[in-house]
Amino acid sequence: MRHVDLSSPDMVSAELTRGEVEAALAAATIAAPADFTGKRLSGLDLSGLNLSGATFRAARLNKTKLAGARLDRAILDQAWLIEADLTGASLRNANLFASQMARARLDGADLSGARVAADLTGASLVGASIAGANLGADMRNQSMGLMRAVLKSANLERLNARGADLSRVDLEFAVLKSGDLTGASLKSAQLGGADLTGITVINTDFEGADLDTARLIAPIGLDRARNFDKVKNRDRLIRQ
Numbered sequence: 001m002r003h004v005d006l007s008s009p010d011m012v013s014a015e016l017t018r019g020e021v022e023a024a025l026a027a028a029t030i031a032a033p034a035d036f037t038g039k040r041l042s043g044l045d046l047s048g049l050n051l052s053g054a055t056f057r058a059a060r061l062n063k064t065k066l067a068g069a070r071l072d073r074a075i076l077d078q079a080w081l082i083e084a085d086l087t088g089a090s091l092r093n094a095n096l097f098a099s100q101m102a103r104a105r106l107d108g109a110d111l112s113g114a115r116v117a118a119d120l121t122g123a124s125l126v127g128a129s130i131a132g133a134n135l136g137a138d139m140r141n142q143s144m145g146l147m148r149a150v151l152k153s154a155n156l157e158r159l160n161a162r163g164a165d166l167s168r169v170d171l172e173f174a175v176l177k178s179g180d181l182t183g184a185s186l187k188s189a190q191l192g193g194a195d196l197t198g199i200t201v202i203n204t205d206f207e208g209a210d211l212d213t214a215r216l217i218a219p220i221g222l223d224r225a226r227n228f229d230k231v232k233n234r235d236r237l238i239r240q
Contacts, residue, residue, distance in 0.1 A: 011062055011080065015040045018049075025049065042080075098147060117147045120154055129160040136167035136185065182221070192233075201225045211237045 028034040099118035135149035167187040188208040202221030212233035
């Protein structure tokens with residue numbers, strides 16, 4: 001990111017129109033889904049389109065409007081979606097590996113079952129669902145470094161994270177107020193400064209999670225959480 005010019009034409013322009021995207025979708029088949037690999041689609045209004053199963057590998061979708069779009073099973077690996085609008089979009093079972101999604105808006109979006117190893121720093125996922133999704137680090141494959149979701153300073157209020165893998169995820173200073181993490185894994189997650197007020201943690205695994213100055217006020221089901229005695233910086237946790 002330090003060496004990428006986000007204001008360059010390659011990052012802010014579109015080489016296709018919405019009509020041309022729709023034409024590509026109409027020509028696609030189950031055997032040959034629409035392929036937008038490497039395409040410049042930044043700033044387009046693709047709201048409401050059915051993009052399920054399409055490939056957007058390394059595509060540029062910065063500030064693209066995808067509100068209400070269907071991206072189920074879509075491949076968005078290494079795609080650029082900085083400040084993209086995915087409000088209410090469906091990304092069930094989508095792949096977002098090494099995607100750049102800083103400050104993206106995913107309020108009410110459904111990422112159930114998705115693989116998300118994306119940078120979502122400062123993103124908004126208010127009322128979104130990542131139920132059963134995998135945001136954790138794959139410790140078997142570290143050739144590209146520690147690839148996991150980064151949700152630093154993200155707004156995750158009322159997030160449905162039931163059964164999600166959040167192991168080693170960066171959640172520093174994230175807002176998780178009233179979120180549901182029933183059955184989720186927070187193993188070795190970074191939660192320093194996070195707001196966990198009113199969070200549901202029944203059967204949530206906290207082993208090795210760093211809670212340095214996190215706010216854990218009025219949690220639901222903490223007595224039924226797993227491995228809470230094995231968290232880091234428990235003495236610096238803000239409780240009430």
